[in-house]
Every structure is written in C-alpha cells, then in structure tokens.
Amino acid sequence: MQIYLPIAEMSVSVFVLLGLGGAVGFLSGLFGVGGGFLMTPLLIFIGVPPPVAVATEANQLVAASVSGVLAHWRRANVDFKMGGVLLTGGFLGSSFGVWLYTELRAIGQLDLVITLSYVVFLGVIGSLMLAESVRAMLRRGRPGGAARKLHQHTWLHGLPLKMRFHKSRLYISAVPPLAVGFFAGLLAAIMGVGGGFVMVPAMIYLLGMPTVVVVGTSLFQIIFVTANVTFLQAVSNQTVDVILALLLLAGGVIGAQFGSRATGKLPAEQLRGLLGLVVIAVCAKLVVDLVTVPEHIYSLGRVAAP
Amino acid sequence: MRVRAISSLSAMLMLLGAAGLGAASSVLAASATRTEPLVADLSKHGVAITTGFVGTEVVLFGATDGKGDVVVVVRGPGERAVVRRKDRIAGIWVNRRQMTFTGVPAFYAVAASGPLDDIVSPAVGARQEIGVEHLRLVAETGAPEAEVAAFRAALLRNKRRQGLYPAEVGKVTFLGSRLFRTEIKFPANVPTGEYEVSVYLLRDGQEVAGGGQKTPLEVSKVGVEGEVFDFAHRNSALYGIIAIVVALAAGWLAGIVFRKA
Numbered sequence: 001m002q003i004y005l006p007i008a009e010m011s012v013s014v015f016v017l018l019g020l021g022g023a024v025g026f027l028s029g030l031f032g033v034g035g036g037f038l039m040t041p042l043l044i045f046i047g048v049p050p051p052v053a054v055a056t057e058a059n060q061l062v063a064a065s066v067s068g069v070l071a072h073w074r075r076a077n078v079d080f081k082m083g084g085v086l087l088t089g090g091f092l093g094s095s096f097g098v099w100l101y102t103e104l105r106a107i108g109q110l111d112l113v114i115t116l117s118y119v120v121f122l123g124v125i126g127s128l129m130l131a132e133s134v135r136a137m138l139r140r141g142r143p144g145g146a147a148r149k150l151h152q153h154t155w156l157h158g159l160p161l162k163m164r165f166h167k168s169r170l171y172i173s174a175v176p177p178l179a180v181g182f183f184a185g186l187l188a189a190i191m192g193v194g195g196g197f198v199m200v201p202a203m204i205y206l207l208g209m210p211t212v213v214v215v216g217t218s219l220f221q222i223i224f225v226t227a228n229v230t231f232l233q234a235v236s237n238q239t240v241d242v243i244l245a246l247l248l249l250a251g252g253v254i255g256a257q258f259g260s261r262a263t264g265k266l267p268a269e270q271l272r273g274l275l276g277l278v279v280i281a282v283c284a285k286l287v288v289d290l291v292t293v294p295e296h297i298y299s300l301g302r303v304a305a306p
Numbered sequence: 307m308r309v310r311a312i313s314s315l316s317a318m319l320m321l322l323g324a325a326g327l328g329a330a331s332s333v334l335a336a337s338a339t340r341t342e343p344l345v346a347d348l349s350k351h352g353v354a355i356t357t358g359f360v361g362t363e364v365v366l367f368g369a370t371d372g373k374g375d376v377v378v379v380v381r382g383p384g385e386r387a388v389v390r391r392k393d394r395i396a397g398i399w400v401n402r403r404q405m406t407f408t409g410v411p412a413f414y415a416v417a418a419s420g421p422l423d424d425i426v427s428p429a430v431g432a433r434q435e436i437g438v439e440h441l442r443l444v445a446e447t448g449a450p451e452a453e454v455a456a457f458r459a460a461l462l463r464n465k466r467r468q469g470l471y472p473a474e475v476g477k478v479t480f481l482g483s484r485l486f487r488t489e490i491k492f493p494a495n496v497p498t499g500e501y502e503v504s505v506y507l508l509r510d511g512q513e514v515a516g517g518g519q520k521t522p523l524e525v526s527k528v529g530v531e532g533e534v535f536d537f538a539h540r541n542s543a544l545y546g547i548i549a550i551v552v553a554l555a556a557g558w559l560a561g562i563v564f565r566k567a
Contacts, residue, residue, distance in 0.1 A: 004359045004494075006531035007538060011360050011494045059549050066557025108390050108401045227550045234546030238538050242549045243531070249553065253560035290398040298460030300468075301388030301404065 007241035008052045014247065016046065021060075021251025028064065028252075029259020030271070035064050036193030037125075039248070041118065041282065050111060052241055054101075054192030055233035059245040060252060061194045061226040065219045067253050071260075072216025079167035079213050083220040085174050086199070089181025090188075090225035097189025098232040105237075108301050115286055117191050122283035125197050129276030137273070168209040168217075176207055185225045189232075194222040341371040343517035344507040353492055353525040355532070361494045364523065366417075366503060367487040374517070375418065375425035375508045376478045376486050379436055382413030382470075382525075383499035389457045389464070405457040406446045412497040414438060414465070417476030417488040427511035434506060434513075438462050438471055469493040498525050 001014045020042060028035040036057055043053035072078055104110040159173035180202045184195030199218045203209045209217070234240040346368030353362055366378055387410040393402040418425060422437055431440050443461065445454045465471040470493070478488040490503070500522060507517030527535050538545045 002358050002360055004355060004357055004531050006527060006535040009495060011358075059553055062550055062553035063557035063560070066554055067561040070558070070561035108388070108404060112398075112400055223554075227554075230550050230553070231543070231546035234538065234549060235542040238542055240538070240546065240549050242538075242545070242552065243534060245549065245553065246556070249556055253557065257560070292399075294392055294399050296464070296467075297392050298457070298464065299390050299392070299401070300461070300464045301390050 003243070003247070005048075005241050005244050007239060008048050008056075008244055010047060012046065017244070017247040018251040020046075021248040022255035023251075025064070025252035025255025026259040026262075027255075027275070029256035030262055030266070035252070036061055036188075036195075037118070037122065037191065037197065040192035048241075048244070049239075050114060051101075051105060051237060051239045052244070054114070054190070055230065055237065055239040056241045056245045056248075057192040058188065058226045058229040058233065059240050059242065060248045062223060062230060063245075063249040064252055064256060065194060065222040065226065067256065069216055069219040069223065072219065075216075077213050078216040078220050079165055079209070080217075080220070081163070082165045082168055082170075082177060082207075082209070082213075083217045085163070085177040086181035086184075086217070086221040087224040089178035089183075090185035090195070090221055091228055093182035093185025094189045094225050094228045095185075095232060096182075097186040098229060098236060100186075101190055101233075102236050114191060115290060117187065119283055119286045119290070121187070121191075121197065122279050122286070126276050126279035126283055128201070129272055129279065131276075133270070133273035133276060137270070168207075168213055170208060172207065180206065181221060181225075184221070185228075188222075188225050189229050194219075194226060196222055343371050343374075343514045344376075344505060344519055345369055346505045346519050346521065348503060348521055348523060351521075351523055353496065353523065354528040355496070355498070355526065356529045357531060359494060361496070362492050364490045364492070365487060366490060366505065366521075367485070368505065368519075369484050370486070370507055370517075371484070373483050373509075374514060375420055376480075377419075377422070377426060377436055377506045377508060378417040378476070378478060378488055378490070379434070379504045379506075380413065380415045380417075380490055380523075381411045381502045381504070382497055383411070383501070384409050385412050386410065387461060389461045391457070391460070405449065405454065407443045407458070407461055408446065409442055409444050410461065410465075411441070412470065412499060413492075413501065414441070414471045415476065415490060417478050417490065419478040419480060419486065422475060425508055425511060430506075430508065430511065430513055434504070434518075436506070469495060470497070492525070496525055498527060500524055 002011050003014050003017075004011050020039070024035060024039045024042065027038060039060070040053050040057045043057065044050050048056075069078065101110065104113050159175040161174040162171060163174050164171050180199055184199045184202075187193055187198060188195045196215075196218045199221065200214055203214045203218065204211060230240055346366060349365035349367070353364065368376075370376065386406055386408050388404055388406050390401040390404045392399045394400075395402070416422070416437060422431070426436055431437055435441050441462075443458055445457065447454065462471060466473050472491070476488055476490065478486050480486045501524070503521045503523050505519045505521070507514045526532065
C-alpha cells in the first residue's frame, strides 16, 4: 500500500516505513542509543531528500525521547537541573545549527557537511563500541576491580558559574554542560540525530555524572532540542513531513518497547560489538563514496520560482 | 414596351445572379467557419495528487480539417534551476562550479504523429521550442559558450534521469485521417503548478495557419496531503508546533500504554 508524502513529495510503501521505524526502534531500545544516526541515513537511502530526512527525523525523535524518558523518570533517574543547563546550551546550539544548515544548503555544500559529519562520528562511535565490547568480553573472566572514586575533578569542573547538581552529586561549573549541550544541539540540527551519542560519553567522562542518571537526563535534553529543531526547520525550510514522522514513530515506539525488553535476554557484549562493526562498515561506505569518482559529476540543486 | 421588358428581364437576371452569388458566397463562408484546421481537448484539466498517487495519464484528443501531422508539447511551470559540478578537492569529491538557468520547464514532454525530424522543420522547432534541444534556457553567467553548453546538457540529463523530461517522444495516433489522440504520462514525482499543453498542426514541416492551440492543465495536491502541504507553507510556525505536540502526545501515549514491562 503506497502513500504519498506531501513534504517529501514522493510515494512510498507504508509497510517499508513501519518496518524501518520498527527495526530502528528495536535497536535503539536494545542499546539505548542510535535512533537518529541509524534512521536519517536509512531515510536518505530510500530516497527521501536529505533536508526532509533530517528535519522529519528530529520530529520523530521528540516522540521517541518522550516515551524513553518516562521510564527513567518513574525510577527517579533524571537530573532535571543538569538537564536544564544542558538544554539551554542545546537551544543555542540547535538554533545556530539550523541557521548554518540553511546557509550550507543555499551554497550547495549541505550534503558534503552532513556526510563528513557522519563519517567522523560513525567512525568514532563504531570504534568505541567495538573497543568497549571487546574489553567487556575480556573482563568477564576477571573478578571485579577496586571501588572507584565518585568522579575525578578536572580543570573543567573549576570553571566559573559553579552550581550544585544534587541528583548527580556534583558541584561543578555550568560551562562544560552548556558546551556539551551546545555541541549536541548543533549536531542534532545538521545531522538529524538526537545527540545522545555525544552527550552520554561526555556526561560520564567529562562531567563525571553517575551512569544511572546519564541516559534519562540525556533523553530529557533531547526532547527539547529535537522539538526546537523541528520548529525551526518547519519555519525556515518547510521540510518537516509530519505524515512521514507519524508513520516512523508508529513503528518506532513499538519496536523500542520490544528492544528494551530484549536487553536482558540477548548477549549484550557480542551484540554491541556487532553493532560497532555495522557502524564502522557504514562509515567506510560513506568514505568510499566521497573518494571515488562519482557516477554523476553534475547534479541539480534546489529549484526556485523564476 | 420591348425595351422595358428587356431591362426588367435583365434586372431580374441580375438580381438572380446577385442572389445566386450571395447564396454561393454565404455557403462558402459557412463551410469555412464550420471546419477549423485543428480542435483538441484533454480528458481532464486537472491532475489531482492524492494519497495513493503513483503517476497518472491524461488523454489528449482532437480533430484536424484534413491530412496533416500533429505535434503535442506539454510544459510545466518555469523555474530557476541550479546545476552543480563536482571536482576533486583534497581527495574527496566536492561541489565546486555552479550555474543557474532560468526559464526551465519543471516538466517537458513531446508527442508526435511521426518522427520529429521528418514532420517539423528546424525553424518551426526553434520558434515553438519543440524538442529539448530547442528549449530556450537562459544561463545567468558570463562563462564561455562551451562551459554553458556542458552545464545545459547536464541540466537536461538530470531532468531526464528524474523522469521529468521523458526521453521518448510519445505517439499521436490517427483514427482515419482526421481524428487523433495521444496519452500524456505523468510520473509519481510530477511537480505541481500550471502546465501548458500546446497542439500544433503541421504540413510539410510548416505550421498551418490557425492550426495551433494551447490548453491549460493544473497539477495540484488535493485531499489530506494537499492540506498538509499548504498548511506547512502558509502557517509554518503553527505547523511546527502541531508537529511537536503530536510527537509529544504519541510518545507519552506509547510510554503509558507499554508501562507494564
């Protein structure tokens, strides 16, 4: 059954979209990460114009993040104060990101920037996931290590604007979370991702937050950032296809529920390693595409009324 | 007496002659207005893009006043198109040179009752822009001729690849020597706007006087998709807010419905 998407201006099978949403939702529920950066390239792959893919994925992520954060909130695993600082930076970063996006599109370099960003981040994340899963598989043989300190204090923590974050048991400068939020917001606007894959490691290693609070707080920030990106993209570029977003999130929320339920039952380390390999493979393909002689040297840009 | 009879007879003859001439000429005049060189019409004047749209066909049909060749040209609304060329910079392929063309039809298709080279003289083809090679595409640039030609060729190639400038010339089929029809095919990605369908009657490669006709055709999104598209463009801010609220509600609902782990 085909459906015509009004903003994407293309005809697509309803089942393909539901299946895509379901599959990506399952993976993100299973691993707690990877909604946006899996979905956006897949949408582009099935023929959705990149600007519409990025903006619509932001819309879908609003729903995915809300459904995710509820579970964490019920277990009191969200640091709202830290989330507030992160989302302040996120608003600034994503607004700047949408502006940058519009400018790049006008000069015809948007596709290149999106592709390069994905190459860098997929490469880094893929390698980290692979390394982490290998380490986890090796560590399973050995007994647990000595109890660690709560967190290390670095020069980042001593910057001005120090605030108390009770949930995270931190007394640090607000500048690092603002910067992390800003950077994640910028990526969200340009790449059509949530930014969690940047925020989660940054929150654990740079800010020193306890792991249990990290995912919920990150999802909380993502709701506001993706909502901001959705709004700005709708107003500036009219590229949010709400019908596409609805079809994707219908499959996505169902898939995510099954995914998070399957977390305990499947061999987690092996799966993470496998996902890391897949991510690296996608990254390699993007690099190859950038470097080989393109099939079409000439391409058409955006058209406008004469 | 005889003179008067002759003069009244000749007067009557002259009257009869005049009447006869008048009748003959009015008969001729009537037959001239009765048969126009060409009349044509479309099976529908609007293409409605609805939910399950996968492309469609519109039939053009008509009649000529005698043997001749018929050419049909379908043009979409004019637009400005940017053509970009990639070059290798630091090992990767990047968009570098670009050229903007105006007067580019969003869609362009031709149908004819015979091979275009045989039935259309080059002068007529150039004047009426029959065939993509005759399209008057103006480049906003000061670049040399050869480069403009390369970019122009690339523009046509890309439009053809997207299915918007079908490469094949459609067939106009004649039923007998005067009735003709052709099917105009529109792809799923057909652009919206005001289209112009031009029909030409040609003999020996030249246009027949009064044998040209232009008919409008409107392609638009209707139904739910049309409303969504219009709303997104006219009330962007409200559309954005609604998109967010819908997503928030859907996420919340999903979180509650699946609460029982």
